[in-house]
Amino acid sequence: MDNEIDWGGLSFGYLPTDYNVRCHYADGKWGEIEVSDSPFINVHIAATGLHYGQEIFEGLKAFRGKDGKIRIFRLEENAKRLRESAKGLLMAQVPIELFCEMVIKAVKLNERFVPPYGSGASLYIRPIEFGTSAQVGVKPGSEYTLVIFVTPVGPYFKSGFKPTKICIMRQYDRVAPRGTGRWKVGGNYAASLEAGEKAHEMGYSAVLYLDPKEKKYLDECGPANFFAIKDGAYITPASDSILPSITNKSLMQLARDMGLEVQQRHIAVEELNDIEEAAACGTAAVASPIGEIDDIDTGDKYVLSKDGNPGPVTTALYNKLRAIQLGEEEDVHGWNTIL
Ligand code: PLP
Ligand code: COI
Numbered sequence: 001m002d003n004e005i006d007w008g009g010l011s012f013g014y015l016p017t018d019y020n021v022r023c024h025y026a027d028g029k030w031g032e033i034e035v036s037d038s039p040f041i042n043v044h045i046a047a048t049g050l051h052y053g054q055e056i057f058e059g060l061k062a063f064r065g066k067d068g069k070i071r072i073f074r075l076e077e078n079a080k081r082l083r084e085s086a087k088g089l090l091m092a093q094v095p096i097e098l099f100c101e102m103v104i105k106a107v108k109l110n111e112r113f114v115p116p117y118g119s120g121a122s123l124y125i126r127p128i129e130f131g132t133s134a135q136v137g138v139k140p141g142s143e144y145t146l147v148i149f150v151t152p153v154g155p156y157f158k159s160g161f162k163p164t165k166i167c168i169m170r171q172y173d174r175v176a177p178r179g180t181g182r183w184k185v186g187g188n189y190a191a192s193l194e195a196g197e198k199a200h201e202m203g204y205s206a207v208l209y210l211d212p213k214e215k216k217y218l219d220e221c222g223p224a225n226f227f228a229i230k231d232g233a234y235i236t237p238a239s240d241s242i243l244p245s246i247t248n249k250s251l252m253q254l255a256r257d258m259g260l261e262v263q264q265r266h267i268a269v270e271e272l273n274d275i276e277e278a279a280a281c282g283t284a285a286v287a288s289p290i291g292e293i294d295d296i297d298t299g300d301k302y303v304l305s306k307d308g309n310p311g312p313v314t315t316a317l318y319n320k321l322r323a324i325q326l327g328e329e330e331d332v333h334g335w336n337t338i339l
Contacts, residue, residue: 010154049130065327163291224282277311
């Protein structure tokens with residue numbers, strides 16, 4: 001079957017693979033890891049994950065390197081973030097070792113779906129955790145399930161590494177000022193669907209959200225963080241309503257390694273007038289250059305790429321990150337788990 005996959009033509013979608021791995025939490029402890037060849041789960045109709053939104057997830061990738069080996073990028077960071085999300089929603093926290101063992105198992109069992117080196121595709125790993133105990137009172141559940149499935153994917157934005165247009169839509173927020181934005185909670189994405197669809201219909205690849213309290217500062221870019229290059233510095237929003245992106249953290253380190261100053265701070269919307277480059281960054285988005293930002297309600301337009309090409313710093317950062325993930329360059333920070 002793998003012979004039939006057009007690796008280079010993959011988009012960011014779901015393709016069935018051979019196995020997924022699962023683990024259940026009950027009576028105060030996590031059980032044994034189970035392997036399943038079914039893409040379905042049997043869930044109680046009163047499960048807290050279904051009606052009170054006790055659902056969190058992660059997203060990470062495995063790559064086939066130049067040397068043929070499989071590398072999982074920043075496995076432990078994703079394990080830690082899932083624990084933070086669980087803490088936020090009063091769910092059971094998955095031990096880091098259990099998470100890592102399950103991810104490695106899911107990748108190994110589906111090794112034939114790890115796209116070949118040079119295809120531009122990767123294996124997307126999606127851990128999901130949700131409340132499974134039956135209750136109707138609004139209180140944290142006592143039982144949870146963690147499922148990890150994988151699927152081969154291509155670029156998140158159809159255009160690949162080409163600047164796209166994004167927009168600011170001031171009548172929408174995806175999270176509240178002191179809400180769940182800093183955790184990877186399914187409900188945040190539900191809240192972003194209407195704005196996202198509207199933006200797509202208008203020809204934009206994503207929505208750039210502003211801080212939900214004052215609507216003065218940049219927050220994040222749909223399912224990705226935002227960074228810009230200004231006066232040669234890497235600037236990215238500091239905000240407690242955005243997801244702490246592991247890709248952004250990695251790019252900040254690479255920027256420092258390249259001798260750039262890194263500033264994590266409030267970025268006022270007006271600053272978009274003075275930036276040289278911008279991009280959306282995340283596991284799915286990698287570093288997707290932004291060519292133009294339109295503020296729909298004010299009519300302001302910020303044109304960042306006049307020639308339709310990505311900026312030099314964004315390109316250098318993108319290439320460096322990919323080279324580490326693909327084993328082309330030394331992984332000096334120890335980010336890859338090599339299988
Ligand atoms: N912000 C949001 C809302 C996301 O969904 C994601 C994707 O995971 C990111 C940022 C990027 O995070 P990461 O780089 O860890 O994938
Ligand atoms: C990711 O980049 O891993 C994401 O989760 C983004 C999106 C597909 C939800």
